[in-house]
Amino acid sequence: MTMKQLDWCCVTVIVDEDTTELFQMPAPDEDAEQQPAFQVTKSTADLVSQDFARYEPSLQRMVHDWRKSKEQVMQDKRTRKPAPTA
Secondary structure, rough: OOOOHHHHHOEEEOOOOOOOOOOOOOOOOOOOOOEEEEEEEEHHHHHHHHHHHHHHHHHHHHHHHHHHHHHHHHHHHOOOOOOOOO
């Protein structure tokens, strides 16, 4: 069975049965192309889909926090001084 593409709060949802948390997002890294994504089990995806309004504020907060952290990672990357060359 294949699940249709899910998006929550304009963020891709990846169904991954190896996910151990209720909602998991990748840690922001220095890749400028990296985007947030929710990693959830099928049962979590089903639960949220049944009552999205209940979960939406928390999901929005997670996306906001992720984007803020990503911004900080990218700012740190820009301000980091290159290592001296010999």
